[in-house]
Amino acid sequence: MNKDLRIILERISQSFTRRRDTQYYLQVVNDCYDCTYNFFINIRPRGERLHSIPLHTVEDYRLSYLEKIIDRIMEKYQLSITYDGFVGQKWPVKQELIQKRRHKDE
Known part of the structure; x- marks a missing residue:
């Protein structure tokens, strides 16, 4: 986990510049075909288009591993995560639903 977490945190710090009137949030995508988790940072300045920057692909396809990575990211950055x-999956430790309903583009 150290390698994946280090790469993600390093790339977040490069992209998260804390500009005024700009929304930042993380997006985690479950790629069930390749059995990977993909991390993106989405940046939306006010009045401009959304920029989605790929951060890293986690190849360890276990929800418990992903939950630990998410927890460590949230300790350092309090960003929103989509x-x-x-859909329908729960975190192994917290036993909370990860995603309640599908998004329009899913």
Whole structure:
């Protein structure tokens, strides 16, 4: 986990510049075909288009591993996170639903 977490945190710090009137949030996508989790940072300046920057692909396809990574990211950055492809799944430790309903583009 150290390698994946280090890469994600490093790339977040490069993209998260804390500009005024700009929304930042993370997006985690469950790629069930390749059995990977993909991380993106989405940046939306006011009045401009959304920019989605790929951060990293986690190849360890276990929800418990992903939950630990998410918890460590949230310790350092208190960003909002959207989840895609996790409908009906629960976190192994917290036992909370990851994604309650599908998004329009899913």
